[in-house]
Amino acid sequence: MIGLVLAAGAGRRLRPYTDNLPKALVPVVEPTDGGEPRTVLDLTLANFAEVGLDEAAIVVGYRKEAVYERRAELESRYGVKLTLVENDKAEEWNNAYSLWCARDVIKQGVILANGDTVHPASVEKTLLAARGQGQRILLALDTVKKLADEEMKVVADPVTGVRRITKLMDPTEATGEYIGVTLIEPEAAAELADALRTTFERDPQLYYEDGYQELVNRGFQVDTTPIGEVSWVEIDNHDDLARGREIACRY
Template sequence: MIGLVLAAGAGRRLRPYTDTLPKALVPVDGDTTVLDLTLANFAEVGLTEAAIVVGYRKEAVYERRAALEAKYGIKLTLVDNDKAEEWNNAYSLWCARDVLGEGVILANGDTVHPVSVEHTLLAARGGDKRIILALDTVKSLADEEMKVVAEDGLGVRRITKLMDPATATGEYIGVTLIEPGAAADLADALKATFERDPDLYYEDGYQELVHRGFRIDVAPIGDVRWVEIDNHDDLAKGREIACLY
């Protein structure tokens, strides 16, 4: 199993930082970036390889690759997304379809979270589970969150931002464990998703899988501090949290 980071997005709401950097390389603790924190988590759970999907300002990631490899002891493969500034991340994850066959822990490039999340996902493996989503069942939800309805024995029934928060089981935090046996099904569902509408999220690809009868499981992460960094308010929260990890 290897790590996988989606770091192709432009992050326009974080300008001026993202005038020259992809969102994953915006500093959150001194010189430490979200990408640094994610790679440190991967290393702590024993991963020795990771792939990073790059697009917007990808040269900044290429320039830092050798230093990141040396710092975290992880061999990095960079996967180019040629439509990063045009299409949403269903296509971005599909670009890494060859990597999925190795089994991955997928992390969004804008999620600050503790390594306990990776430990939780790894501990949840087993049986016939093929995709496991890290789920926050503690946080109070609003309209912007990627909400999930899950049922015991059936797994995910719905995953979308477009639902009544009161009906949700919890929030998907942007970290998933994907077993090798799920790779082909997921890649096909992602392709169907972005071909239907290139502006859709990879979570819409997860919903496509559910519609096809594929079970996606969830693993509650407990009461931990994390944040998805979309704007400057989120960045301020990320800087409060990052120093803890």
């Protein structure tokens, strides 16, 4: 099993930080020793290393040259061998296509992390600890947070798995929020790739979570595991970035 990070997005709501950087390389932890600031990508690779993953793939697109420039330094810092997968439609299409671009990587089995989610390694540890009961896709779910309209909400049953995953849901109906981290076993790769293709061919602006819903609609069981009371944030705008910087200092 290896790590996989989706880091192709432009992050337009974070300008001017993202004028020349992909969102995953916006600094969230300033150095205290004169070194390089840490970014969401840094934090995610550190999490992968902490749980024993020594290889990761990064899907790049917008300002991809910035990731290429940091590749060797990131490999050295975290001891994780990196493969970069290029998304040729990163500025045109949404992330259902971005995850599909990594379809060959997923065949190895991956822990997928969104390139804009600040979270502790306890999330990856929780996913890995939950393996071994026949799950093929396992979503990290926050069942504690009070939900609003923007969150990626999930209705799930502990036995039968996900029934719905969408932002377009009454928050009171949801079991919890998907935080943007998934464990995908190799056995799920082919069916997931096909569902993602169906999803972006229907509408290139759909999310990969819509691909998960496509799988569910086909009768494929997508499971969840609660992460407990964990501080995390998806960084979409400047308020989120401020929150991310507050949280990241604790890890």
